[in-house]
Amino acid sequence: KNQVEQSPQSLIILEGKNCTLQCNYTVSPFSNLRWYKQDTGRGPVSLTIMTFSENTKSNGRYTATLDADTKQSSLHITASQLSDSASYICVVSVNKLIFGAGTRLAVHP
Amino acid sequence: NAGVTQTPKFQVLKTGQSMTLQCAQDMNHNSMYWYRQDPGMGLRLIYYSASEGTTDKGEVPNGYNVSRLNKREFSLRLESAAPSQTSVYFCASSEEGGVNEQFFGPGTRLTVL
Numbered sequence: 001k002n003q004v005e006q007s008p009q010s011l012i013i014l015e016g017k018n019c020t021l022q023c024n025y026t027v028s029p030f031s032n033l034r035w036y037k038q039d040t041g042r043g044p045v046s047l048t049i050m051t052f053s054e055n056t057k058s059n060g061r062y063t064a065t066l067d068a069d070t071k072q073s074s075l076h077i078t079a080s081q082l083s084d085s086a087s088y089i090c091v092v093s094v095n096k097l098i099f100g101a102g103t104r105l106a107v108h109p
Numbered sequence: 110n111a112g113v114t115q116t117p118k119f120q121v122l123k124t125g126q127s128m129t130l131q132c133a134q135d136m137n138h139n140s141m142y143w144y145r146q147d148p149g150m151g152l153r154l155i156y157y158s159a160s161e162g163t164t165d166k167g168e169v170p171n172g173y174n175v176s177r178l179n180k181r182e183f184s185l186r187l188e189s190a191a192p193s194q195t196s197v198y199f200c201a202s203s204e205e206g207g208v209n210e211q212f213f214g215p216g217t218r219l220t221v222l
Contacts, residue, residue, distance in 0.1 A: 009149075
């Protein structure tokens, strides 16, 4: 079983709508939890980094939350844009990075 | 700054052929990494170099070798390519160690026939 599980695997939303991506992890404790955005044909780019003690971190229209009790993190995207179409990867950092398989988001006009 | 660069961007090999994937970073980072990304799976670490002159195996090192040529460059070599090595390969770098933010290159899409 993967130590970092993401859901859903894929998601289609209309431009302007909000969405929330989920990440469940079994690794504990950890140094930090990150969300990366990966555009098609590109490498992952960091969106947010949260330490074990942080509950929320925002980066523009992206807001990540962390619940250490339930071992869950979520990434909320507000007022989606076509450029948000990408894969979003949850990564937990211990002495190495443990990557989730990602959620593929498609934003349609 | 170019960040992390990788060459080539695409490559097709026949089974048994060899090739070297090149990676360079201009951020003066100490640590560099090679990952592979396969459909439906998270990135998996092949090899890493915590600092110039050192290399260590990651999660999936079999069939690969690496060279940390200098602080900027970290290459990945496939000595005898196999279809199971068909994947997208990413190089990354960070200031120190695995817990710091890693910056990724654009990837190399490799197909082994």
